Amino acid sequence: MDAIFHEKQEGSLCAQHCLNNLLQGEYFTPVDLSSIAHQLDEEERMRMAEGGVMSDEYRTFLQQPSGNMDDSGFFSIQVISNALRVWGLELMLFNSREYQRLMIDPINEKAFICNYKEHWFTVRKLGQQWFNLNSLLTGPELISDTYLALFLAQLQQEGYSIFVIRGNLPDCEAEQILGIMRVQQQQRPKLIGEDEAQGSSGQR
Template sequence: MDSIFHEKQEGSLCAQHCLNNLLQGEYFTPVDLSSIAHQLDEEERMRMAEGGMASEEYRTFLQQPSGNMDDSGFFSIQVISNALRVWGLELILFNSREYQSLMINPINEKAFICNYKEHWFTIRKLGQQFIKTRFYKISKRTDIFTVIFAILYLVNLVK
């Protein structure tokens, strides 16, 4: 790979940039992710309606804003997970029982999607190193980690 793909973040669209960095290309737009979020919202609405459309819970649910996206452009983990499925990729939470039961060795993984203080970013393996691209409104930055440092970084991020 001659270069590392990374986009400058606009607004709070870190989920879009996180996914595109993972895939190393411009594959997702805000419209794509909004469409996934709306689909998830509709599925949630239908599940809530099963309990009765006249129920207090259902009426309260309808008054709530989307849990899958907000007006700033922030998207939920569910949106990211569904977007990855389009590519045949599965998101497994690092601190989940499923991850631990699979006894996955982080060194063998190709990428991690992280969230720190409501900001999504990717740590991706390229060759024998991991890269983390970060986006700010005024600059973009790429950090290159050794495998061991990347694992230590992830462990500390989870704490």
């Protein structure tokens, strides 16, 4: 499990953690994602300007905050999508008609990105095993093949949007190691802060 790259939550930078945990390395910084967001904002501004820079719509648009990022470190699906395109990867909505028509068993995919209320996280296959690489967890969580479909269905029920990653992910150490050996997990990772919360309530 030590070979698995797992970035833990810092501030509201879950989009960065989600991408880096997916790609298994420190591929993106907040600065990288901010520049993608600014680029998208500029493209949107130019499209709006086509309707005339004196129009009410354009003026209203200029007064609105960016829809691609905010001061807390949140980034939109467009930013994530553009960041993945750099690596030749595409996103496809898991419950879209287009994807459902392909009738692919989730265990035959390579990775999923999940989003709910501005929190992003990655579920990825490494070797022959699946892992929940949520940055809110203290470490990677092993997901059995039989539980994967149930896990994704549960997320959808809770209101998550799930995206399938299409394309070839970059090589990583964890992929090579877990390709020749399987790991077992005795104890599931907790949510970050859960230990402290239990400790302080115990002390009280």
